[in-house]
Amino acid sequence: MKPVIKLAAIIGTVLSLAACAGQSSPAAGSTTAAAAESETPGTGQTEEVTLTYYGFSEWVGTEPFQAVYEEAKAKFEAENPGYKIELQSDPWGDWEQKYKTMFASGNPADIFIVNNPDFPTFANSGSLLDIGSYTGEGYFGQFFPGVQSMYNWQGINMAIAFTTDCRILWYNKDIFTEAGLDPNTPPKTWGELVSFANTITETTGKYGFGMDLGLKEFPMQGAFNASSGSIINVAPDGSITPNVNTPEFRAYLQMLLDLKPTFEPDYATLTHHDVATQFVEGQMGMIIGNTLTETDIYSKSFYGQALVPKMDASAPDGSYGGGFGIAVSAQTKAPEQAVKFAQILCDAAFNARLISDIPASEAGLAQCDKSSDPNFSVYLEQIKFARQAQPKTLYYADIDAAAYDTVVEAVVGGKDIDAAIAGLEAKISEIVAQ
Amino acid sequence: MNKPALRRAEPYLYMLPSCVLMLVMLGYPIGYNIVISFFNWTLKNQEKVFSGFANYIDVLTDDKFLPILQNTLTWTIAGVLAQMLVGAGAALFVDSMGRGKKFMRTIMLVPWLIPGVVTALTWKWMLLADFGIINYFIQLIGLSEKNVLFMSEPKIALWTLIFVNVWKAAPFWFLMITAGLQNKPVDQIESAKLDGARYPSILRHVILPHLSPVITSTGILTTIWTLNYFDLIWATTKGGPMDSTTTLPIYTYRMAFEFNNFGASAALAVISLILVSLVCIPYLKKMFGDLKSGGVL
Incomplete structure (x- = not known):
């Protein structure tokens, strides 16, 4: 066989096989949905x-x-x-x-x-x-x-x-009692959250706080939003500047580092579903989660719910809103x-019955069986304060991913807080410049 | 058309349907992917603007690219070598067994038959640091007093996933080598034994040369599959912690569906394709060489 033909045959075979190999990765959907x-x-x-x-x-x-x-x-x-x-x-x-x-x-x-x-x-x-x-x-x-x-x-x-969505604090009253904490007094500030979680871990050996870094999203955004922080500023002319060298973001990173000894060991790869499962199994003192309706939490007697702890007593209430x-x-x-x-x-007549989440209107909520269910009263109170850690811009996903990387570098990789913040500032500036 | 010309064209006519099919099913998507890799195309701006090599420059100069490339090469090379050693070793061992061959051949294939996501989730829970059964046994037999963070420690996570992938993929090697051993040259092996040759020599000079085409073709397939394997990594670590298990397919997927940048994602896919080609060309040269020496080409 001539060298050129041989080479062409080789390249053709590689291309064909490589294309076939795509079978194990998720094929991009191609269903046409046009009218x-x-x-x-x-x-x-x-x-x-x-x-x-x-x-x-x-x-x-x-x-x-x-x-x-x-x-x-x-x-x-x-x-x-x-x-x-x-x-x-x-x-x-x-x-x-x-x-x-x-x-x-x-x-x-x-x-x-x-x-x-x-x-x-x-x-x-x-x-x-x-x-x-x-x-x-x-x-x-x-x-x-x-x-x-x-x-x-x-x-x-x-x-x-x-639909609307938010995060609340879930805590295990039995573990609180075992740790010598008042089961009817959940933490109200980040300081109390850290203190209670460490008390639980030190006295019971259980995980004080359930953390999840398995999804590449701004971790514990619900807690960060219970401060007046925002990770970017958007000027009236639309220009975006990073806003992470702030007391709020610094305190948020410090809180995570202080909580770290109380996390479950696989927190770096577990998702919020994994952590919710472990909480429902009674292995964690506290988590910040949504309604947990995908679990059988409501059949348990140990759980307590509270608004997400705030940065300090004077900080505004807040939670992740989705x-x-x-x-x-x-x-x-x-x-x-x-x-x-x-x-x-x-429409209110349909909305509540079409979803397992919470409807996004007062009238829809009135039709929703969760509105009169005491299991959801804290959630419905919290949802009033739900927001997001950054205003909506074109760069939402990129900035969210950069924030995730920063938190992981600090918490898992042990990167210094100042260096992590400087890195995130630079990254956000770079994203916006593009 | 005169007769000699028709005779010359005949083989190509037989190949025509396959070629057309390959062009439509494989050539077009690959070609389209290469084309869009030269365009700035994101969901933010669905107007495709020609940008030359900008996507390639962006992804190649990204701080994340080199560590991800290194992960990809480690994942592929270490994975395929381990799959080959385990699969081929098991096949040779089972082939030498007197009894229980059929049973062993059936058992050995089970991991390969389990869907990738099921494998991933099962191992993920077994490898949990605190409640996983692997850590329980490790501590039971005294190998470690501490929980081992198989999936969550950045320095270990990639090797853990390589191990799981070897568990899943080695049976394919086992199957192929077992098939190759079915028509091994028994007369040559018997002659060698009569001449006093020991098993390692027989393996090296008789069995392995006989298996060479099978090893080459299996090597090509498993290299391509391993390099492109997505399910296991995505279902266990999603490329974390700290991107320590992110390979090119994971990064390509994230680029398209998390960062909505289809142009850059296409450029990454082309880079993967070139990488696969570079890795496979030696295999293919060997395979074509074997076919030629066997008189097939």
Whole structure:
């Protein structure tokens, strides 16, 4: 065989095999979710427009929520003859990758659930419809203002607040008693949190505080937000500057280092789900977590709940605030109808029954069984103070990842606090400069 | 078309369907990936703007790139070598057994049959420092008094994952080598024994040369699979702690779906492709050489 042909054969084989090897990595989803048109059977004339809704299968495809999605779909189709809704979903683990791929490939769903950290990215790229121009701006007054503001980009409402989420302090009353702490007096400040956690570990040998660094997100953001800190400043002209060389961020890092002796040994790789499981098994004195509805915590008698401890007594209350919105693609073939279906999903009559989280409006909350459940009273109180550690900008994900790396370098790698803060400042400046 | 020309074209015509299929299924995605690696394409700005080699320069000059490349090479080279030694060693051992060969062959394949994510989660819990069964046994037999942080200590985590991957992938080597041993040259082995050769000499001069094509082709496949393996790392450490287990596929995925930068992610994918090619070219040269000397080419 001639050398050139041989080389070509070798390269061709490598390319082919390498491409085949992609089977073990998660293949980027390629499902086309664009609105599809088809003839109405039998008539051959009237065109029926199908709008696609894309969400998580944990809600869209799982009872008791699935039946309510079908109910919402039936209501929409009855009110909008000639328009159909196709419900599509993927499990939580695949959903984020898929919906980003849909947009990147120019084949977005018409109506979809949007994660609030991703919202600025989609909004800025012109991917989202100005929903307010169809509903009127007064429509958004029914939603919690802080939550709805997460979906407002440059003064335009481009998604409707659908769910809210926050973090609270969970503590184990039995472990508190065993450690000689008052089981009815949870910590209220970071100082007390550190003190109580160390007391638990020293007296009982159990983990005073359950930490998770397994997900690459700003760790313990719920606690940091119970201060007046923000990791960036955004000037009125939109320019962004790092804001981490502050007493709040310094105290936050110091708190984590002081808590470190009380963490479970695998905190560097465990996720919040792993830690919640260990808390429910009675192995930890305290964690900062959400509703823990995915566990069987509510069957236990040992747990206590409290607002997230604040930086100090004079600091404002705070917690991590998250949640999802319902957005409409700017590419949809039927914007008016797509907005109508988004409105049905966010309507108080449906919202609470479509999700396992907390609805984002007072009226939705009134329909939610959690609103009268004493197990959720602390959570519903805390949610009033939920916020995020940085204002929404285009660089949210990059800055969040930089903050994560900084915390890990300090807590796991033992990097000096000053050096860690200087490194984060430089990193944020670099991200913004790009 | 005259007859001689048709005769010359005939083999290529037979290959045409396969070539077209490969072009559509493999050539297009790879080509498209290479093209977008030269564009500034993010979710923030879906207008694809040609940026030349900017994505390559950005990822290659990123502080994280070299440690990640080093992780990738360690993960691949150490992993494949260990898989080969364990898998081939087990195959030779089982082949030499008098009884229980079928049972052993079945048992040895079990790890390979378990889905990657199940393997990952099972080992993750077994390797927990405080409640994991591995640490329990290590302390029971007195190997260590302290809990070993298999997944959480940056200096250990990558080697732990290499071990788990060897556990999972060595059976493929076992299977391939076992298949190769089914038609080993028994007459040559018997002659060597009659001439007084010991097993190491027979292994070196008779069995291994016979297995050479199998070892080469298995080496290519496992190198590519290992370098690109994603599930195990993602389901256990997500590349942490402190990026100590982040390999190129993990970084490529994060670049696309966490940082929403598809252009840079495509550049990383191309770099992975070049790396795979560089690693595999010696294997392939050897394989083509074997085929040529065997009269196949």
